[in-house]
Amino acid sequence: MASTLHSQPLALEDRSLAHLLYGLMACFPLFLVPAALSLLINVYQPQQDSNSTMAVHLRWQRWSIVGLFAVILVGYLASPQWLSTTLYVAGAVWFGGRVFKGWLSLIEGRKI
Template sequence: MASTLHSQPLALEDKSLAHLLYGLMACFPLFLIPVALSLFINLYQPPNHSSRFIVQHLRWQRWSIIGFFLVLSAGYLVNIPWLSTTLYLAASLWFIGRIFKGWLSLIEGSNI
């Protein structure tokens, strides 16, 4: 019985956590709280995921959120309004791209 549990195909593994975290990340235009919650959940997940595929997506999400917050912080600290706005827009567009790329690859079952 134990050998059949480990031989499940990739398509049958539980991807619900990764979908939940991508959903929270996609709420960023409304509030940054869901993104911070997504990072918190991601960081405090036990590292016992059997699938390297899910671990790769969790890492992708973690670094996407950290990079987004770093660029937003830089935009906040810059005193020049046009540069600050440019950093905000660049961070938002980059983050949207990372969400789409990661979520689509999760749905397709391919690596990032």
């Protein structure tokens, strides 16, 4: 009887898309094109259960990319060069940390 309980495989969520998007996000220093492509793919994904692991990671990715673009825009509009450079560097470090934290959580199967 115990063998029948464990014989059915557990339904696992396919996380390959999230891994692909984190990979694209990790390439953000390349003219921001991979991060923008990741955002486009992310936005056009069908809505999932809002509490699923994939939905949480997709939302984390969207807000990370939007935050990076907001910091870059503010840095572009800032007139002193030292302020622009500081914002760019701070935004890149912040975004890199979010990608790292999110990807590790996804690998471990945890929500953020």
